[in-house]
Amino acid sequence: MDIQLEKLEIIRQLLETNDETIIASIKKVFTREPKDWWDDLNESQKEEIQLSLQEAEEGKYSDFDEFITPYLGK
Template identity: 30%
Template sequence: MDLEARKYQFIQQLGKVEEERVLEKLESVLKASQSDWFDALSEAEQAEIQIGLDQVNNGEFTSHEEVMKRFSKWH
């Protein structure tokens, strides 16, 4: 069964749902699958992440290998 047929079948089954809690669960699943975790962050958190991404793009970072070398005596 292709994707379009599955969607159509799902819509038909959805029309038969009579329990509010079932609809709420389905809505939460759809909402979770359509939202981006980044959008749920505050503006300050998003800004901090952007700063980090900019630093990586500018080569301003230390590789995992270098960190492991520096701290190998404690590992």
């Protein structure tokens, strides 16, 4: 699929239409607010992240080297 050709075809179709609902729909796609990934999380996931952030602020974490060393057999 050539993206430039696809865009040109959409432009051609848009120029040829007088259907206000199509034009409004396209306009809506380009003007909507970007979706925040946080809104897609369930409450349990949000709580886990908030708890992890709180623990990190309190210094309750291990750096990657401390974490991975036991698994490397060192």
